[in-house]
Amino acid sequence: PRARAAAGAVSRVIGTSSAGGRDAPGGSGGGWAVGKSTFLRLLGRAFPEWRLVAEPVAQWQKVAAGAEEAPGSGNLLQRLYQEPSRWSFTFQTFSCLGRLKAQLERPAGPAAPVRVFERSVYSDRYVFAKNLFETGHLDMLEWAIYQEWHSFLLQELGDRATLHGFLYLRATPQRCLERLWRRARVEERGVQLLYLQQLHMQHEHWLLERRTKVHFADMRHMPVLVLDVDGDFEQDAAMQDILMAQVCGVHVGALLWLELESASIVPTSRLL
Numbered sequence: 228p229r230a231r232a233a234a235g236a237v238s239r240v241i242g243t244s245s246a247g248g249r250d251a252p253g254g255s256g257g258g259w260a261v262g263k264s265t266f267l268r269l270l271g272r273a274f275p276e277w278r279l280v281a282e283p284v285a286q287w288q289k290v291a292a293g294a295e296e297a298p299g300s301g302n303l304l305q306r307l308y309q310e311p312s313r314w315s316f317t318f319q320t321f322s323c324l325g326r327l328k329a330q331l332e333r334p335a336g337p338a339a340p341v342r343v344f345e346r347s348v349y350s351d352r353y354v355f356a357k358n359l360f361e362t363g364h365l366d367m368l369e370w371a372i373y374q375e376w377h378s379f380l381l382q383e384l385g386d387r388a389t390l391h392g393f394l395y396l397r398a399t400p401q402r403c404l405e406r407l408w409r410r411a412r413v414e415e416r417g418v419q420l421l422y423l424q425q426l427h428m429q430h431e432h433w434l435l436e437r438r439t440k441v442h443f444a445d446m447r448h449m450p451v452l453v454l455d456v457d458g459d460f461e462q463d464a465a466m467q468d469i470l471m472a473q474v475c476g477v478h479v480g481a482l483l484w485l486e487l488e489s490a491s492i493v494p495t496s497r498l499l
């Protein structure tokens with residue numbers, strides 16, 4: 228039954244037609260360790276025709292240019308957490324470039340009806356980079372330069388870089404911290420609840436309250452499907468079905484943008 232439901236959703240999304248007649252990218256977003264990869268796996272099972280694009284964490288852990296240096300020297304993620312003020316600008320440049328490349332990529336073969344990205348060039352700016360600036364790890368000059376090239380590139384790329392909607396995965400920062408511990412990534416050992424709370428707040432301002440000043444007209448009214456993932460759905464087939472049905476019911480134009488983020492709990496998912 229789950230597979231049939233998925234097929235129905237896909238045909239509806241196709242029916243909305245995509246920019247340039249191509250596949251329809253969408254974004255996922257949500258907090259750090261909220262369960263994005265786990266959720267993407269569920270989406271993959273429910274919607275096998277969709278193309279799901281995971282975040283390239285392994286690339287950040289071993290940047291090619293540093294691969295021949297001393298062990299660990301090419302690990303940008305590690306450097307970021309060890310010396311955030313030194314490495315934040317470098318990290319945001321590299322992460323945003325990777326996200327943009329992924330978004331512009333047109334894989335060979337038949338176009339997928341929907342593309343879903345684990346994070347986007349928008350969360351790069353309106354969540355992470357913004358937060359790093361507000362907490363003093365990007366200075367004013369770095370923030371200005373980052374915004375300058377970000378705006379320029381996205382405006383130049385126009386429709387090619389536009390998304391059609393966001394899936395916002397919400398859980399409390401405390402729940403994200405528990406999942407972060409469970410995942411036990413070495414680089415993240417020193418991460419504190421406060422950092423997750425800051426990122427949570429950025430997501431709330433941007434995707435839920437729409438208080439964040441965004442610089443792209445089509446971003447301002449982007450549909451956002453909020454999904455409550457605070458509960459443990461990993462082993463709960465019924466809860467998984469409910470989540471997939473919610474995704475299934477969304478019509479977000481040609482582009483479904485899945486932004487997987489963390490936040491406090493909402494009683495039910497809803498499309499804003």
Ligand SMILES: Nc1ncnc2c1ncn2[C@@H]1O[C@H](COP(=O)(O)OP(=O)(O)O)[C@@H](O)[C@H]1O
Pocket residue numbers: 258259260261262263264265266406407409410456457458459460461487
């Ligand atoms: N809904 C959930 N309930 C319980 N555990 C979860 C849930 N979602 C994810 N997890 C667990 O939390 C950890 C982080 O999940 P992951 O999907 O890797 O997060 P993200 O991709 O957002 O960083 C993993 O160990 C995963 O098994």
Ligand SMILES: Nc1nc2c(ncn2[C@H]2C[C@H](O)[C@@H](COP(=O)(O)O)O2)c(=O)[nH]1
Pocket residue numbers: 258259260261263282284304307318319322346350351355356415
């Ligand atoms: N400073 C930034 N950190 C980022 C960004 N995107 C991801 N991350 C970090 C957070 C985690 O340590 C790791 C991936 O986390 P997941 O929860 O997605 O697995 O990378 C960013 O743009 N800036």
